[in-house]
Structure formats: C-alpha cells, structure tokens
Amino acid sequence: MRILVIGAGAVGGFYGGLLARTGCQVSVLARTDFEQIRDNGISIRSDSEFGAWHFQPHRTLAPGKTLETPPDLILLCVKLTDTVNRVALLQPHLGKGTAIVLLCNGVEIEAEIANAFPRHRLISALAFVCVTRTAPGMIWHQAFGGLAIGDYPHGESKDSAALAKAFRTAGLDCELTENITLARWKKCLWNAAFNPLSVLSGGLDTQQLLAEAEPLVRAIMGEVETIANALGHSLSPEFIDDQIEKTRSASPYKTSMLLDYEADRPMETEAIIGNTLRAAKRVGVSAPHLETLYTLIRMHGPQAH
C-alpha cells in the first residue's frame, strides 16, 4: 500500500512510522520540520511494546510538492483548528483512486471533505493514543494507541478493511466499525468534558478533575449523550459510568487540549465542542453546561483577544 501522511506531527509520525514497519510505502508531507525529516527522518520512542525505531519516509514532501504517482491512500493527520484548510491540503495529492482517511478528533468533521471530493472513498478514523512531538522529528509515544475506523457515512469497504489489517499487522488494536459516527460521539463524550475542563481548571490532569469536578464531568457527558441519542446514535446506559471508571483506573494525564493550550498552540475547540453544540441546536437539545465551557474556552488560547 502506498500511503501519503499529511501532517507529520505526533499522530502522523507515530502511525505512519508503524505502517512503514509493516512494509507499506509511507511518504510524508511535512508542514513543519520539513528539512529535519528530509535529512534525518523521524525518531520514535514508545514506552509500550513498540520500542524505539527510526522512520525514514519513502519521500518527504515540502508543502506545495506532490508525489510523482498519487498514493493509494492519504492519511490526513492534522489538528482541526481554524487555520487549517483541509480541502486545500488534500486537493493536489489526490489521484483517481486515492482513498482519504481522516484521522482526527471531533464530531461531524467529515461532511466538508465528502462534499469537496464526492468521487473519493472517505474513511473516518479515531486514535486513542497519548503521543507527543518532543522536538523536530522526535516523537514520544506514552501510552495506548488503539484505533477505530470505518467508511463515511457508514459501512465497511475493501479500503477500510485493508487499512485495518495493516494497522493490526503493525501491532495495533484496530476496530473496524460499520458505524464510525457512533464511535466519534462516544469519543467526543469524553473529550467534550475532560478537554475544556483541563484548560479552564487552570491545568488539572484527569485524576485531579475527577477529584474536584466529577459531578460536572458527568453533567457534560450527560448532555453529549442526550445529543447523540437525539441524532440516533444510542449509547448504552452504563457508558458514562464506564468512561468515568476507565479514567479513574488509568494513570493521570493531561488532555491534548491542555497540552496545546500550555504550548500556546490552537486548540480543537470547534471540532470537539463547537460541532457538538451545533448538532445540539439542530436537534433542539439544550446543553447549558457545555455552552458555558464553549464560551469560556473561546476566550482562551492563541487566537483569543
């Protein structure tokens, strides 16, 4: 499989690097760190079973450059922030049969791409991973790594099945689902609570948030559950309890939104919270806790004020 990873940050480097180890031909488009990666590749150190390895992409592209032959599959691994134009990023690299994989957080993030490229297979994917870019071309994988993938808007295809197989060959837990939208709402339920609270609390980790704000965490999760249910994506009645217990039994960690905030990078506010509230409005569900967080979080971060 010939793969182009767009966005050679923590997520793109980690998953691209694992796919390369399975024999996929993986190139990257590096928006930052281009020279570093072209000259030295990407060094990855994992605290779990993947060990440490060097990932030398088949080709390293600077922005504006393309592969001679379009790839079978593009893995779009960019954070969804206000400054990213995903359509413009994808456009130059698409060949006739190129499948697009969106590997990112958030809900309702696919329609824009599906509308822009209706002739291309669109695969939607979620990563459950703690991974950080520690320096140009340096990636530290701290924990987890599992994926959920499926065709958008629903179903499975040979493309998604082949990708799931490649991820599994690389040693990852990859769920191939016929309903990736439900999977997105499930992940969003956790993200919509813990991500903004971690920033707005002044920097608390997951365990501290549970200790000081569990009722609020549950209230927010309850709002997301109601929205998902109203959209026809039913979560099991014990889903919230399960999420709380899983978080409680995991090591404390800082959310990705908090890490972005502390590094003065844009946060994925719209993909995670804004899109959730727009969906709520569409189906007439009230979400006052989440609304409060949304207003507050938009007053933070590098674009604020």
Place this chain on the structure above:
Amino acid sequence: MRILVIGAGAVGGFYGGLLARTGCQVSVLARTDFEQIRDNGISIRSDSEFGAWHFQPHRTLAPGKTLETPPDLILLCVKLTDTVNRVALLQPHLGKGTAIVLLCNGVEIEAEIANAFPRHRLISALAFVCVTRTAPGMIWHQAFGGLAIGDYPHGESKDSAALAKAFRTAGLDCELTENITLARWKKCLWNAAFNPLSVLSGGLDTQQLLAEAEPLVRAIMGEVETIANALGHSLSPEFIDDQIEKTRSASPYKTSMLLDYEADRPMETEAIIGNTLRAAKRVGVSAPHLETLYTLIRMHGPQAH
C-alpha cells in the same frame, strides 16, 4: 454616632472615612495595616467629588482589643471568604444596644449573624463602589459609591434611618429600603455573572466580557432571576436588559473577584455563587450555567489544589 468599623480595607476605610467627615466618631479595628493606621491614619484619594482627605480614626484597635465603651453601631466590612469567622469578629465589641451593619456582597449572608446575636439590631447593606487599597493605609476610590441599606430580614428602623441619613450627609446616594433581600438578589444577579466570568475568561474587563460573552452573561442572569423569583423576590422583566445596558455605558472595569484573584487573595465565591446555588436547590430551580462556573471557580484561587 459612635461607630466601630471592623475591617479597615478599601470599603471600610472609604465609608468609615466619609462618616468621620460628617462628625461621626469612627474607630477602626485593623486586621492588617494596624501599625500604619495607628501611626498615620488612612489616606484616601477619590476620583469623584469626594476629593482627597486624611482619615484619622478616633481609636485604632489591633485584633483582640476592644473600645472602652461599646459603639452604637458596628460596620462589618470584611470580605466573606472561607477564612473569616464573622461571629468571632463581632462578639467582643457588642454592647447592649449595639447595632450590627453587614456591608458586604452576596446573598443569604445575614442568617448566621441574626442567629448568633438575636438581641441586636441587624442592618444589611450593599455598596456599589469601585474602591481599592493600593498600599497599607492608602485607599483609591475610583468610581460610584452608592449604598442600599435596610433592616434584616426586612423593614426600616430608627437605626437604619439614622445611618442612611449619615451616609447622605457625607454626600453619598443611599437608598433606605424595606426589602434589602430583594436588593441583594438584584446586585447578585450582576455579580454572579460578571465576577466569575472575569476570572475564568483569563482576566477580561466588563466591556470585553460583553463583547465576547453577552449571551452567557444573560443566561446566568436569567438563572439568578429565576431563583430570586422562586424565592418571592420578583425582579422587573426589563431588569436584565437594564443591567446589560448600564454595564455597556459604564467605563470598562475589572470585577472585585478578578482583582482578588490577580492579587492571590481569597474570592467571595461562596457568598456570591455558592449561596445562590444553595438557594436554587432549596426551591428546586436548575441553574446549570452557574453550576459550571461554580465548579470551575472553586478550582482557582489561593485555596485551590
């Protein structure tokens, strides 16, 4: 009138200093700045019509000391924070006929004092003022200064009438009201919105908050209005609009909670927000926006974490 001001900070120094100018015999109990005030009094500079003046208290008491003759009236001007024991502060200074005046923010802050001292006249008072202690014994009055006072739980008395007269003689706009509880809810409606938002937004002033969060400000005010109505304290239908417009037409300023937060002082979270939410619970009113702010604000400030 012989007055003891307990708490010679910005509010106590400003109002005590104005009453002293009218001929009241005003002593102060200084919890901080005792030596400075004993030796040099309090210097007050007002940006409005009060000018600059020197306030030399009749007596300056250190904590633990009392006047030889109990005062006619005690003006309790302490911020209501978790570390303040108001009953213990008042107890040693009360004579048989001493009236107690609570000059502070918040709702439902009187019952504890009324229960502790049932034989004493209890007057409840609100100050609408921007005043800051800039250094030990130095007070800067920036704007406003009006008061609302009334007997607790309701009504007027010769004591409250005499105090209102003294404030007016000092040049202040002082409303003597039969329903001070309603006045507290009206002030709290503004405070419960702007105070926590000013902190949680990362330090915005009133105008910036209106520009970036007016719908949330209105949603919080709407919750406080519903709570007040459920308690029988009916606000006029246009009250929230009036509050927004008055704020918009005033100069931008930082709330007292934000100033406390920035100076790493305790905030009046319980008096303003906690008591409001406890009242809401008692009457079965839901206030999810305010609940969210309450959880967040308690994770901030000097006592947090």
